[in-house]
Amino acid sequence: MKMVKDQIKATISSNPVVMYSKSTCPQCTQAKTDLEKNNLKAKIIEIDTADNGREIQKALKELTRKDTVPSIFINKRHIGGANELSKKLASGELKQMLE
Numbered sequence: 001m002k003m004v005k006d007q008i009k010a011t012i013s014s015n016p017v018v019m020y021s022k023s024t025c026p027q028c029t030q031a032k033t034d035l036e037k038n039n040l041k042a043k044i045i046e047i048d049t050a051d052n053g054r055e056i057q058k059a060l061k062e063l064t065r066k067d068t069v070p071s072i073f074i075n076k077r078h079i080g081g082a083n084e085l086s087k088k089l090a091s092g093e094l095k096q097m098l099e
Contacts, residue, residue, distance in 0.1 A: 004052060004059040012073045015043035016098060020060055020071040022048040027082040028070045034085055040098075074098065 012018050017035065021028040023046045035042050047053040047060075047069065061067040064078045072079050074097045079088060088094035 001055065001059060001062075004055045005063060008056065008059055008063060011043060011045070012076050016075055017042040018073040019044045020056065020069055021046050022069050024048065025069055031070045031072065031082040031085050034082070034089055038089055038094075040094075 017040055019028070019031060019035070019042050021032070021044055032042075032044065045056070047056045050056060057067065057069075060071050064071060066080070068081060070081050070085075072081060072085050074088075074094065077097070079085065079094075079097075085094070088097070
């Protein structure tokens with residue numbers, strides 16, 4: 001588990017926008033659409049198709065205290081899911097977080 005957590009932390013540290021997603025999740029699809037509409041490049045990890053997807057989901061729960069997707073990180077900070085992303089985009093807060 002430590003190796004998976006370290007991998008997650010490394011991914012978050014090396015990418016300004018990271019989203020852990022599932023390919024069949026409607027909220028994940030909405031979040032991806034919101035990112036695209038706002039020209040935000042994100043590192044997207046589809047945990048349902050990853051070889052170690054279950055371990056990733058367990059590690060994310062330990063790191064964020066949430067076990068739902070999408071799980072979105074902006075500049076190393078966990079912001080939550082699709083609803084939180086949408087609110088931060090609408091308020092302009094996301095743009096400030098990325099500056």
